Amino acid sequence: MGFHDLHCHPLPGIDDGARSPEDGVALLVGLKRIGFDTVVATPHVRTGVWDNRAHTRDAARAALGGALEAAQERGEALPELLLAGEHMFDDVLRDLLAKGEALTYPGGGAALVEFPYEDIPLRVELQLWRMMRGGVRPVLAHPERYVPVQRSFDRFEELVGAGVWPLLDLMSLIGAYGRRAQDAAERILDKGGYVAACTDAHKPSDVAGVTEAIATLRRRAGDAVVARLLTEGPLKILNTARRVTA
Numbered sequence: 001m002g003f004h005d006l007h008c009h010p011l012p013g014i015d016d017g018a019r020s021p022e023d024g025v026a027l028l029v030g031l032k033r034i035g036f037d038t039v040v041a042t043p044h045v046r047t048g049v050w051d052n053r054a055h056t057r058d059a060a061r062a063a064l065g066g067a068l069e070a071a072q073e074r075g076e077a078l079p080e081l082l083l084a085g086e087h088m089f090d091d092v093l094r095d096l097l098a099k100g101e102a103l104t105y106p107g108g109g110a111a112l113v114e115f116p117y118e119d120i121p122l123r124v125e126l127q128l129w130r131m132m133r134g135g136v137r138p139v140l141a142h143p144e145r146y147v148p149v150q151r152s153f154d155r156f157e158e159l160v161g162a163g164v165w166p167l168l169d170l171m172s173l174i175g176a177y178g179r180r181a182q183d184a185a186e187r188i189l190d191k192g193g194y195v196a197a198c199t200d201a202h203k204p205s206d207v208a209g210v211t212e213a214i215a216t217l218r219r220r221a222g223d224a225v226v227a228r229l230l231t232e233g234p235l236k237i238l239n240t241a242r243r244v245t246a
Contacts (some may be wrong), residue, residue, distance in 0.1 A: 001037075001227075001231045002035055002036060002037030002038070002231070003035045003036045003037065003038075003230040003231060003234075004036065004037065004038040004039075004040075004230065004231060004234035004235060004238070005031060005036050005038065005039045005040060005079075005198050005199050005201075005234070006040045006042070006084075006105070006112065006139070006167060006196060006198050006234050006237060006238070007040065007042050007086065007112060007141055007167055007169075007198035007199065007200050008027070008031070008039050008040060008041060008042060008198070008199055008200065008201050009041070009042065009043065009044075009200070009201065009202045010024040010025075010027045010028050010039065010041050010064075010081070010201075011024060011041045011043050011057065011060035011061060011063075011064065012024045012060055012063055012064065013060060013063070014043045014050070014052060014056060014057065014060040015043045015044040015050040015052065016044070016050075016202060017043065017202045017203070018202070018203065019203075021063050021064050021065075021066065021067035021068075022067050023203060023204055024064050024067065025064060025067040025068055025070075025071050025076075025078075026204040027201055027202075027203060027204045027206070027207065028078055028079055028081065029071060029076050029077070029078060030204055030207030031079060031199065031201065031207060031210070032077050032078055032079045033077070033207075034207060034210065034211050034214070035214075035230075036079050036199075037079055037080065038079055038080045038082060038234075038238075039079045039080070039081055039082070040081075040082045040083070040084050040105065041057070041061070041081060041082070041083050041084070042084050042085055042086040042103075042112050043056075043057055043060065043085055043086065043103075044085075044086050044088075045085045045086065045087040045088065045092070045093070045096075045102075045103060046088045047088065047090065047092045052085060052103070053101065053103075054101065054103065057083060057085065057103060058083075061081075061083060064081075082105075082106055083103070083106070084103050084104060084105045084106070084111070084112055085102070085103025085104075085111075085112065086112045086113075086114055086141055087102060087103065087111060087112065087113050087114070088113075088114060088115075088116075089113045089114065089115055089121060089124070089127070089138075090121075093111075093113065094127070094131075097111075097131065097134060097136060098134075102136070104136060104241065105139075105237065105238060105241035106238070106241060106242060107238075107241035107242035108135075108136065108241060109135060109136060109137060109240050109241040109242065110136060110137040110138075110139050110165075110237055110238075110240050110241040111131075111136050111137070111138065111139065112139045112141055112167075113138050113139065113140060113141065113164075114140070114141040114142070115140075115146055117145060117146055117147060118147050119147070119148065120146060120148050120155070120159075124159070124162070125158060125159070125161070125162035128159070128162040128163050128164060129162055129163060131163075132163045137163065137165060137237075137240055137241075138163060138164045138165070139164070139165045139166075139167060139195075139237055140159060140164040140165065140166045140167060141167055141169070141198075141200070142167065142168075142169035142172065142177075142181075142200060143156055143159065143164075143166045143167075143184075143188065144168070144169065144172050144177075144181050144182075144184035144185035144188055145169065145172065145177050145181045145184075147180075149184055149188075150180045150181065150183070150184045153187060153188070153191070156184075156188060156193060157193075160193065165195040165196070165237060166188070166193060166194050166195055167194065167195070167196050167197065167198045168185060168188070168189065168194040168196070168197040168198070168229060169185070169197075169198060169199075169200045170197050170198065170199055170200075170210055170213035170214060170217065171199070171200065171206070171209045171210065171213050172184075172185035172213075173185055173186070173189075173213045173216045173217055173220070174209060174212050174213050174216055176209055176213075186220070189217075189220065189221060189225075194229055194233070195229075195233045195236065195237065196229050196230070196233030196234045196236070196237060197217070197229035197230055197233070198234075214226065214230070217229070
């Protein structure tokens with residue numbers, strides 16, 4: 001079975017990801033080439049920086065149309081492209097959830113969230129519990145990159161206890177975000193803390209780093225963990241989201 005990437009930035013001109021439709025398609029082609037059958041586009045939803053909503057995301061997806069068609073005409077293989085969003089965990093997200101306007105994973109039962117790197121919001125466990133009670137599972141992007149988690153594995157366990165499903169950013173394993181993030185990723189990985197892994201790829205050149213990171217993951221943890229984090233875990237999250245509309 002192929003891999004499934006739940007966190008990627010191929011949509012052009014919408015955040016700090018792909019700069020053009022051609023770059024977005026090149027990223028998708030590259031990910032397909034290394035084994036990803038599904039890629040979920042997760043543009044940032046960050047107030048005052050990238051105020052993305054469904055209409056801006058859909059417009060960016062439409063902008064890929066011509067480049068996607070050109071790639072198909074060239075015989076390039078492409079992954080299935082799904083749409084969601086990467087939400088800063090703040091009052092705006094809570095408002096979007098209440099209105100049914102959050103950029104959840106398809107089906108609405110799970111949503112990708114992130115925290116500020118230097119801090120984690122106060123009383124976040126209660127807020128995460130309320131999110132789950134509202135029917136949306138919080139999927140946490142790159143926990144190894146948050147300073148409180150780097151300082152204490154207990155902080156990671158508290159977040160998991162509040163219901164989050166953590167996503168490993170694969171390139172953390174090769175030092176792409178610094179030594180502290182790499183150390184935290186290795187510690188969480190060795191303790192079996194991740195539900196799934198993702199690329200968080202922003203540009204075509206990231207494919208080389210993802211390739212190296214998958215090889216590093218395989219050497220460190222073995223084929224069964226690669227399958228769990230890149231196939232079984234992502235499908236678990238997508239199926240959880242889809243059960244809401246089943």
